[in-house]
Amino acid sequence: MATLVTTSVDVDHAKTTRALTYITSRSVPTAENELKAAIGRYASANPGSKAAHLAAAELMPGGNTRSVLYNDPFPICMERGQDHSLWDVDGHKYLDLVGEMTAGLYGHSNEVLQETMASTFNKTGMSLGAHHLEEQKLATIIRERFPLIEHLRFCNSGTEANLYALSIARKVTGKRKVIAFRGGYHGGVLGFAHGVGANNVDSADWLVATYNDIAQLRAMFSSNEDVAAVIVEAMQGAGGCLPGEIEFLQAIExxxxxxxxxxxxxxxxxxxxxxxxxxxxxxxxxxxTTLGKYMGGGFAFGAFGGRRDLLVSYDPRQSLSLPHSGTFNNSTLTMATNLNLNALGDDLRERLQAVSGGTKMVITGVGAVMTIHFLENGKIPVRSDDIDKFSNANLKKLFWFWCIERGFWIAERGLVSLLLQTTEKDVSTFVNAVEGFISRHRILLEP
Structure with a gap:
């Protein structure tokens, strides 16, 4: 009868194999499993927000009327804000690092704005339906701050401001096509995240180029004679806070x-x-130049302006002027509430870059506005193509849940926008939280 002889080498190999199998199956984390666990904790901790979402879904598609604020499995429902803090319906407190997508610069209870609102209601009235002095005052302040804005007009949003600016360009040049850039965002019907947005106006008239690519821009101009305008952000906001290179912006000009x-x-x-x-x-x-967001002090606001000879297109004294209407274009309340944080933002971005170096976490931005990316290649500088090709959606969501659990309100897409009340202590606390995330998920973050 044959006898099986087992050596110590065989035993050690078997033990090693079992250990490796256990580590592979049980100990090494995956982004999917970590995210699943985070979603479970989120759902358990926020029953009030879930209930609010389900109720809202009976009235609005997806319970939502602003798509960027939705997140799966349901969005947090905020109950109130004070200074630079927020409280949700489940009683959780957050440090507000969203700042209403850069529009909420002044926080949630700015005393100057409160006094101005009360004064406007009591003395001036809210919306007079006529010319008033506040228009001139605000126009004067804007022109002093932006010397190239010789003449301007007010409207209700950045979207409107860009639409009106485009209408001027088409009227003055007699041409139709407009060059925009992939990743750019110029309003609800002027988005170019992955090319021409499905709900964009004038979809046949757009030429979409690559941001920071001068050679492609030159070629596009050379092959298209019907270009009325180029519209661009000097830092792409919704596109990931990608700064425009100086040479690129100068080439556009x-x-x-x-x-x-x-x-x-x-x-x-x-x-x-x-x-x-x-x-x-x-x-x-x-x-x-087009303006909006924070300039309204928390109220709907937009403005477009520039060379006097271009803005004459909207001068009603001209027989062929373009029409420009809008019930709240010159709301006295918005005009009256209109009023540098960026060094603190630069410091935050530099500290985040330092603690995340060598990982998939990459931070881009200018001053107090930035975006935290998770890119498989961990490449710097970041291009719009890098975001399209290398973004890790699971890590981005996992980081968002990490921040929410620890009381930091940031945008799910990674946008961080500091409010005026943000302190150095707040910045340090957030950096510590990011260091904790990197330490906890070091294996997942290796490029």
Missing amino acids: ELASKHNAIFILDEVMTSRLHPAGLQGKYGLRPDL
Whole structure:
């Protein structure tokens, strides 16, 4: 009868094999499993938000009327805000690092704004349906801050401001096509996250180029004679807080002038990043500038302006002027509540870059506005193509749940926008939380 002889080497090999099998199946985390566990904790901790979402879904599609605020499995429902803090319906407190997608610069209970609102209600009235002095006052302040805005008009949002600016460009040039850039966002019907948005206006008239690619831009101008305008952000906000390279932005200015097109600089988000906007910081000379968001002090606001000879298109004293209507374009309340945090934002971004170095976590932005990315290649500088090709959606969501559990309110897409009340202590606390995430998920974050 044959006898099986087992050596110590065989036993050690078997033990090693079993240990490796156990580690592989039980100990090594995956982003999917970590995310599943995080979603479970989130659902258990937020029953009030879940109930609010289900009730809202009976009235609005998906329980939502602003798509960017939705997240799976259901969004947090906030109950109130004070200074730079938020409380949800389940009683959790958050440090607000969203800042209403850059529009809520002044926080949730700014005393100056409260006093102005009360004064406006009591003395002036809310919306007079007529010319009033507050229009002139605000227009004067904006023109002093942005010297290239010789004439301007007010409207209700950044979307409207960009639509009106485009209408000027088409009227003045007699041309139709507009160059925009992949990843750009110029309003609800002017989005270019992955090309021309499905709900964009004038979809046949858009030429979509690659951000920060000068050679492609030159080629696009050379092959298209019907370009009325180029519209661009000097830092792509919704596109991941990607800064425009100075040479690229200067090339837009040069090529637009050479080809008789209008250079529209969308400063709806970026005007808060320098006293004269990024056009002042970088020495750019746009033909038209659009403004919005935080300038309304928390109220609906937009403005478009630039060269006097272009804005004459909206001068009602001209027989062929373009019509420009809007019930709340010159709301006295918005005009009256209109009023540098960026050094603190630069410090936060640099500290985050330092603690995340060598991982898939990459931070981009300018001043107090930034985005935290999770890219498989961990590459810097980040291009819009990198975001499309290498973003790790599971890690991004996992980080969002990590922040929510620890009382930090950031946008699920990774956007961070500091409020005026944000302190150095707040920044340090957030950096510590990010360090904790990196330590906990080091294996998942290795490029």
